[in-house]
Amino acid sequence: MISPVSADDADTALLSDGFHTFAELYEFRLLYHAHALRLWLQQGIRVVRSWRHDNGEECFGGGWFIVVAELPSGQVSNHYRTTCRSMFDGVPETPTAPLWDGHSVGDVLHRLRTNLEGSSDVPS
Template sequence: MTKEEFESAINEDIKFVERFKHFFKHDDVARIIEHVKSVLEASVDYCYPNHPEPKAEPGDMGEVSDGYHTFNELYRYRMLYNAAFFNLLARNGQVEVCKSRKHSDGEKCFGSDDWFIVMAILPTGQVSNHYESKYWDLFDVPERETAFEYDGHTPNEAADRLEKYLKLPRHGMTFEKALEQLKLGRKIKRIDWGKKYICMFIAESDVNILMVDTGQKVASNWNPTEHDIMSNDWEIAG
């Protein structure tokens, strides 16, 4: 309702109240009627004050600061931290990670080519984020035509899953620690290698690292992949 409409309605109410003067001649009743009129009249200015409504100052919300960082700074930090994290997951090879310009239903992110989504399926659940396309190359992860099927997680649920992931007990050794065990003459393997392991074979002055498959009963020279080097799921073979 505009001020004019409200004022018109109040004036009709005042006219209605004034009619009672003709039926009640008592002074107390007259004073009550005058009081009601004054309240009705004052209600216009109360609900629609004469001073102009304050207008929000134009500006970039991204530059709003808590005294330490602006929103723009915090979002940039988050994007870079996530890129480092997702890239490490992809290199490790233990977690499914992807980036795509389309959601699982084939629709473009926010209906535009200006955005993409990155997703990871952690042991604690799926997590995802959207970023502007200008950051596409920072995420060195597998590209898909469409992203993994969305499981409906909220930002808070994704945060909880990340926190639980960080609290998971560490299993296995790093590649560097595993090499130390190998040099001591122990057999080592990655947790998911099954019946395969590697060992050091020394023949005169030559040192060879062999991959032994006890299931197939074969052995061959072994060279680590990037995933092997980045992995922390190494263990001593039984």
């Protein structure tokens, strides 16, 4: 399993691909994800956030929350630190996250691509 990376870690945050730092890429991911979730909610897709995983345990022992979307192509989720919570205002909160379907990073990438390809709103 890949350990969560903290943008607070100066060495990690300053790593760069020559264009963007790791911290910038994580911020891009956060903002793109927050925008996508708002659109999915408007489309009637179930999206929730919770401080706890489906088993009732706090995400990573506390200080984190999970956001889960149930796309037509399958479940996708991401974890974020408490400091990012306001970015997801408007996403309904549940006592625990939905039952995790066992998805991997590869599954999420496949589901996002499949959902995008199946969208009638995407230009060909």
